[in-house]
Amino acid sequence: MIGLLDRLARRLLHALDPEDAHRLAINMLKFAPLLRAGTDDKRLATRAFGLNFPNPVGVAAGFDKHGEVPDALLRVGFGFVEIGTVTPLPQPGNPRPRLFRLDADCGVINRLGFNSEGAAAVLARLAGRTNSGIVGLNIGANKDAPDRILDYVALIERFAPVASYVTINISSPNTPGLRNMQQAAVLDDLLARVIDARERVVQRSGPTPVLLKIAPDLSLPDLDDAVGIARSRRVDGMIVGNTTVTRPATLQDAATAKEAGGLSGRPLLALANRMLAETYVRVEGVFPLVGVGGIDSGEAALAKIRAGATLIQVYSGLVFRGLGLLDEIKNALIAAVEHDQMDDLRDYVGADAASVTAEPWPR
Numbered sequence: 001m002i003g004l005l006d007r008l009a010r011r012l013l014h015a016l017d018p019e020d021a022h023r024l025a026i027n028m029l030k031f032a033p034l035l036r037a038g039t040d041d042k043r044l045a046t047r048a049f050g051l052n053f054p055n056p057v058g059v060a061a062g063f064d065k066h067g068e069v070p071d072a073l074l075r076v077g078f079g080f081v082e083i084g085t086v087t088p089l090p091q092p093g094n095p096r097p098r099l100f101r102l103d104a105d106c107g108v109i110n111r112l113g114f115n116s117e118g119a120a121a122v123l124a125r126l127a128g129r130t131n132s133g134i135v136g137l138n139i140g141a142n143k144d145a146p147d148r149i150l151d152y153v154a155l156i157e158r159f160a161p162v163a164s165y166v167t168i169n170i171s172s173p174n175t176p177g178l179r180n181m182q183q184a185a186v187l188d189d190l191l192a193r194v195i196d197a198r199e200r201v202v203q204r205s206g207p208t209p210v211l212l213k214i215a216p217d218l219s220l221p222d223l224d225d226a227v228g229i230a231r232s233r234r235v236d237g238m239i240v241g242n243t244t245v246t247r248p249a250t251l252q253d254a255a256t257a258k259e260a261g262g263l264s265g266r267p268l269l270a271l272a273n274r275m276l277a278e279t280y281v282r283v284e285g286v287f288p289l290v291g292v293g294g295i296d297s298g299e300a301a302l303a304k305i306r307a308g309a310t311l312i313q314v315y316s317g318l319v320f321r322g323l324g325l326l327d328e329i330k331n332a333l334i335a336a337v338e339h340d341q342m343d344d345l346r347d348y349v350g351a352d353a354a355s356v357t358a359e360p361w362p363r
């Protein structure tokens with residue numbers, strides 16, 4: 001029944017403008033009576049940065065930007081939800097249209113530009129939660145902030161008490177200059193001040209994990225720097241990665257591919273897996289990685305874990321496959337551990353990282 005409703009809803013959603021469809025999907029999650037997913041197979045349980053995840057499949061940032069439906073998403077069976085990006089002050093983002101589906105490619109291009117209801121609105125929603133499931137918060141700077149680092153510091157201080165973890169997003173391509181914060185000197189200053197801020201509120205909040213989300217478009221020397229700084233500043237993990245500004249030669253929807261913005265979904269999978277594996281070999285097990293980009297099947301989910309991900313996240317795959325994708329992924333992971341007679345997913349993490357980094361660079 002839930003599958004049938006999901007299929008009908010998806011047909012309806014695909015007939016709409018992508019941004020209207022997304023609003024409708026959020027409202028359906030908000031108001032529709034949802035079936036509660038059963039308890040997860042204990043072999044899917046995953047521990048990372050001090051948190052216990054019932055399963056490793058999360059919702060990526062951008063799906064629930066304003067924290068409207070995290071508990072509904074947990075109820076349908078996700079292991080965790082990352083809300084945001086949230087900016088300190090409300091801001092409208094870029095003018096519409098700013099979200100495009102590449103149906104022939106199962107891809108999405110967005111240039112939303114951190115449309116956010118702002119910290120106060122999201123804080124009130126998070127503070128009112130009663131469910132204890134894992135909800136991380138992805139934070140960003142306001143477009144016109146005089147000191148962008150200060151925006152991240154202020155958000156950490158405000159949200160550490162109510163967020164399971166906080167992600168520093170400096171990898172969105174849609175806020176001019178934001179990705180320059182990935183440069184070594186700026187990144188070092190940013191992480192030093194963010195970790196300081198976390199320590200200042202630790203008495204009140206406990207040790208809120210801080211993750212860094214990077215772009216899949218970093219050069220390898222820049223990735224060397226980013227990982228080195230993340231390690232020396234002792235972040236708790238990295239998310240690899242955000243959308244890409246590149247356009248793979250294989251894209252079929254050439255007209256839509258010309259839209260400015262970040263590309264996600266199936267066309268991102270190979271590049272995202274390569275950057276994840278490159279990150280994994282540099283991190284040397286010091287902290288876990290969250291793998292995101294292009295997962296739209298159980299097979300792709302396992303490949304992501306084997307490339308180096310302890311946890312995974314999905315967004316665009318949900319646009320094309322609906323909520324059925326979640327069960328497909330969980331079933332595929334359980335089938336793998338059963339086949340290989342494993343107790344959990346741990347031995348898969350990074351098993352293919354070395355071989356992925358030896359392949360020709362994905363185009």
Ligand SMILES: Cc1cc2nc3c(=O)[nH]c(=O)nc-3n(C[C@H](O)[C@H](O)[C@H](O)COP(=O)(O)O)c2cc1C
Pocket residue numbers: 060061062063065084085099108110112114138169172213241242243264265266268292293294295313314315316317
């Ligand atoms: C419409 C849309 C909005 C997004 N907004 C954000 C955001 O606010 N913050 C962020 O860190 N990532 C954002 N992302 C990126 C996703 O979190 C994810 O990193 C990327 O889409 C790759 O995963 P996917 O191929 O499964 O979609 C957004 C992606 C999409 C498609």
